[in-house]
Amino acid sequence: DSGVTQTPKHLITATGQRVTLRCSPRSGDLSVYWYQQSLDQGLQFLIQYYNGEERAKGNILERFSAQQFPDLHSELNLSSLELGDSALYFCASSVGGGGMDGYTFGSGTRLTVV
Amino acid sequence: QKEVEQDPGPLSVPEGAIVSLNCTYSNSAFQYFMWYRQYSRKGPELLMYTYSSGNKEDGRFTAQVDKSSKYISLFIRDSQPSDSATYLCAMRLTGGGNKLTFGTGTQLKVEL
Numbered sequence: 001d002s003g004v005t006q007t008p009k010h011l012i013t014a015t016g017q018r019v020t021l022r023c024s025p026r027s028g029d030l031s032v033y034w035y036q037q038s039l040d041q042g043l044q045f046l047i048q049y050y051n052g053e054e055r056a057k058g059n060i061l062e063r064f065s066a067q068q069f070p071d072l073h074s075e076l077n078l079s080s081l082e083l084g085d086s087a088l089y090f091c092a093s094s095v096g097g098g099g100m101d102g103y104t105f106g107s108g109t110r111l112t113v114v
Numbered sequence: 115q116k117e118v119e120q121d122p123g124p125l126s127v128p129e130g131a132i133v134s135l136n137c138t139y140s141n142s143a144f145q146y147f148m149w150y151r152q153y154s155r156k157g158p159e160l161l162m163y164t165y166s167s168g169n170k171e172d173g174r175f176t177a178q179v180d181k182s183s184k185y186i187s188l189f190i191r192d193s194q195p196s197d198s199a200t201y202l203c204a205m206r207l208t209g210g211g212n213k214l215t216f217g218t219g220t221q222l223k224v225e226l
Contacts, residue, residue, distance in 0.1 A: 002157060031212060042218035043158070043202065056213045090157055094212060102148060103214065105157030 004106035025093030120217030133190040137203035
C-alpha cells in the first residue's frame with residue numbers, strides 16, 4: 001500500500017455521462033497530481049494542486065476539472081464522457097510543490113466509457 | 115515527435131542477466147530524471163531519482179544521465195523474475211511546479 005488512496009478502482013459508464021474520481025494523498029503530502037494513462041499515449045500530466053491551489057496544468061480537456069479540498073483530498077471530475085476518455089487515471093502525491101520530490105502514486109481508477 | 119522517447123519492448127532476458135533500459139529526450143531544459151517501475155494493474159513506483167548528469171547506484175540498480183547526449187539509462191544487475199514489469203523514465207524541468215514528462219515505458223520480462 002503506497003498510502004495514496006484512489007476510489008473507485010473501476011468505473012464503467014456511458015458516453016455523455018459525468019463521473020468523479022477521488023484521491024486521498026499520503027499523510028503529510030500537500031501536493032496532488034492527476035495523470036491519465038492510455039495505451040498509445042502513456043502517462044499524461046493533467047493537473048497539480050498544492051495545498052488547495054492549482055499549481056500546474058497540463059493538456060487537461062475543458063470537460064475535465066479538478067479541485068483539492070481543505071483536508072487535502074482531491075477530486076477529478078470528467079463530464080460529457082467520450083469513448084476516448086477510457087483510460088487509467090492515476091493520482092499521485094508529494095510533500096512539496098516543486099522541489100526534488102518524487103511522487104507516490106495510487107493504484108489508479110480504470111475508467112471504461114461504453 | 116514526443117519529448118521523451120522510450121523503446122516499448124517487450125524485452126525478454128534470462129534470470130541473472132544485466133538489463134539496460136534507455137530513454138532519449140529532446141528538451142535540454144530537463145534537469146531531474148527518474149525511473150519508475152509499474153507492475154500490471156498497479157501504480158508506478160519510484161525507483162531512482164537523479165539530478166543532472168552522472169551516475170547513481172542503489173543496490174542492483176544504476177541510473178545514468180548523459181545530458182550532452184540527452185540520454186538516460188537504467189541498469190539492472192542480476193535480474194530476477196520479480197523485476198518483470200514496465201519501466202518508465204520520467205523527467206522534469208526546474209521550477210514551474212512538479213510536472214513530470216514520462217516515456218511510454220519498456221515492458222521487461224525476466225525468465226527463469
